[in-house]
Amino acid sequence: MPPRCAAMPGWWCRRWPPHPSSPPWPPWASRLGFAALHAVPLRSTLHGTLGAITVHLPEAREPTPRQQRLADLCASKAVLVIDRARIQEAALRSQRRLRVALESSQVSFGIAVPAAAGVFIWDYLNPVGATTLGLDGSAANARLPWASARILQLCAEHQAGEAAWSVEVQGADASGASCWLQISATPFDGNVAVWFLDISARKRQEHQLRDNDRQKDEFLAVLAHELRNPLAPIRQAAALIAAPQASAEQRQRSCQTIERQVERMGALLNDLVDISRITFGRITLHNAVVTLQTVLQAAAEATLASMEEKRQTFALHVPEAPLWLQADPLRLEQIFINLLGNAARYTPAGGRITLTVQASETEVRVDIADNGIGIAPERLADLFQMFGQLDPRLTERSPGLGIGLALSRELARLQGGDIIVTSAGLGQGSRFTVSLPLTVAPPASVVGGVAVASAAPATRRILVADENPDIADTIAELLELDGHEVRVAYDGQQALTLFQSYGPEIVISDIGMPGLTGHQLARAIRATPAGQAVRMIAMTGWGQPQDQAEALAAGFDHHLTKPADMQTLYALVGA
CATH class of the missing domain: 3.40.50.2300 (Response regulator)
Known part of the structure; x- marks a missing residue:
């Protein structure tokens, strides 16, 4: 390697005559036909030393000033070319990374550019953005067909501003359902970078949470009302019992009143406990082979008094052949008592209630129909939600906590069945259909009782x-x-x-x-x-x-x- 030139650091040359400290000239240089060389380093302010340009001389001498100047110019040009190439390569690599990031993102992104005064068009849309707006060739299946024009309109409205902006807009999808879009935009060089996201699901969840919160408040108010209601007759009956002038008949009626109200409060609390058990998966069914006719007869007897009070006509149509179920008889009876009680409650005096049974080979369907106040179409989907009740303005205030239908459907589902409701609308009555799986008839069994001898009560x-x-x-x-x-x-x-x-x-x-x-x-x-x-x-x-x-x-x-x-x-x- 030739010695470093002291006059110009970083330059390498072969001096002539040779310096005493210079290494010997390599034999391969002579074979290639040059006896001296002049080297100029390629130094970039961006990338440091990139290499060198060398000038080979056939004679053992220093290059002329013109040759040195030419070498310097070539080195300068080479550095510029290399820097430019590396910058372009870095820019292309950055663009590729950005494009991959945008096109693989699940967040919609686009760049809107002005096409005319007050008019913007899309210059770029990533795939998810084009799909969301229906601009990828599948406009017929677009989730938000209205959103593209709305976004571009907002870009035009904010054209004069330089600050970033964000807004939520509402529209309707292809089916007419309400949907929401969140838009965030950043202006740059007269263009607008736009991020937009379909937040319809989040908005529905927020609405559901607000509705649940409202229902919770209503439920707490109803719970307080329903638990206070029995206290008034209990207190009044207790005062009547304590009155010295009360007759034996009045005291007996007061005791019966207290017993009825306590049973009512107990039923409310049992419903709450049942809902809690179902919610946490802790309810236990005591299944047995029973006939549907037995369960329906017991439920009808339990609700017949409330129908007779309102002079309602009740028709029970069940087949004579026994329909066998593998189910919890008490829970089944609870289901039909709830449904028949609702029918009596929401049917006016003198109305009509029917219970009809239709059976196939594997399933039985029990229809409980009435000609009562009916159900609005928009309320059908929410009727089985927790704490849901019909609008009290349509009828007298319904006793209970509004959990009977929710509890009944969950109990039916736990036993392999279900409950659905239909109604032609307000004033058109309603129909609740309970479906339950049938089982095979059990082997003949002896039904009997064990006689128990009566004995005088013992003192304990x-x-x-x-x-x-x-x-x-x-x-x-x-x-x-x-x-x-x-x-x-x-x-x-x-x-x-x-x-x-x-x-x-x-x-x-x-x-x-x-x-x-x-x-x-x-x-x-x-x-x-x-x-x-x-x-x-x-x-x-x-x-x-x-x-x-x-x-x-x-x-x-x-x-x-x-x-x-x-x-x-x-x-x-x-x-």
Whole structure:
């Protein structure tokens, strides 16, 4: 390699005469016919040193000034050409990356350019944008056929501005359904870069959330109303019972009123619990082979009184041949009671209700039709939603929480069936159709009963434990009227102490108590020798299946959910 030229750093040359420190001239240079060379580096301000241009001389001498100048010009031109080529290559690579990004993006993008005064056209649209607007040759299937003209119109309206803008616009798709588009735009050099996104699904979800929130508020108001309603007759009946001048007949009617209202509140709470169980997948069906006729007859008997009050005509058309179902008979009865109750409620006095059964080889369809107020077409799709009710302005205020139809359909679906509704419109009545799968007839079985000899009721020593004194004292008084000896405790620790001194045969206990919980009390009693033979009954407001399982695991023999039926309690105590 020739030595570096001291006069011009970065230049390489072969001096003549040779410098003493110069390396020997390589033999291959002589064979190629040159004895000296002059090198000019290619230095770029953008890319650094790119290489060098060399001038080979046949004689061992320095290049002339003209040759040096020519080499410098060639080096300058070479640097410019190389820089330009590399810049163009980088620009093309950047364009390719941008195009790949835009064309593979799921966000619609386009560039709008002015074509005339106040008129914009598309200069570029990525594939998803062209598909969204129907400009890719499939205009007949376009989701938003109106959007292209609207976007270009907005670009023209914002033409005078330089700031980015964003807007949401609404239109209708090819089927006439409402849809929304979100548009974000950035002007540049008189053109507009536009991003747009179909947000129809999000808008529908927002609408659904607002509707759900409204329904929730309405439901809470209805719940408060429905739970307060029974309290008024209960309070009035209690006052009448306490009045010294009340007759025995008035006290009896008051007791019946209280019983009816308690049953009504219990039914409301049971519906709430059932919906919760279905929502979380915790409901348990107790399936058995039953006949549809048996279930329908029981449901008709349960709702006949409400129809007779309004002088409604009820026609029940069922085939004589038994239709066998593998289902939960109580849940099926609940479905038809709800549907028949709705028909009676929304049919005016003197109206007509019919129940008709049609069966095929594998399925049975039960139609419950009425000539009542009917259902508006726009309400049919929402009728089975949670807490949905017909407009109360169309009829008297409907009792209940608006969950009966939702609960009925879910119960039908859990048993392999379904419920649909049809109506010709307001004032045209309605028809609910329940479909259920049929099963084969079971083998002949002997139906009989075991005679139970009646015995005189025995007197029991009973301990009642509940933190609510009204509940504990009332249960104690009722049991004493039934001939039993009763002691009362208002917390768990007091109940355990009283158990040890009193020695009851039966313990009736709440679960959530101070001192000791009902579960702790049960375990403590079972741990004593005297507690092995005690009958323990849990009476609590916690009524989920897991609550029952926990009570039985703690040592209780029976589990009753408040408000418990007193006849059931009497039967457990007297057993």
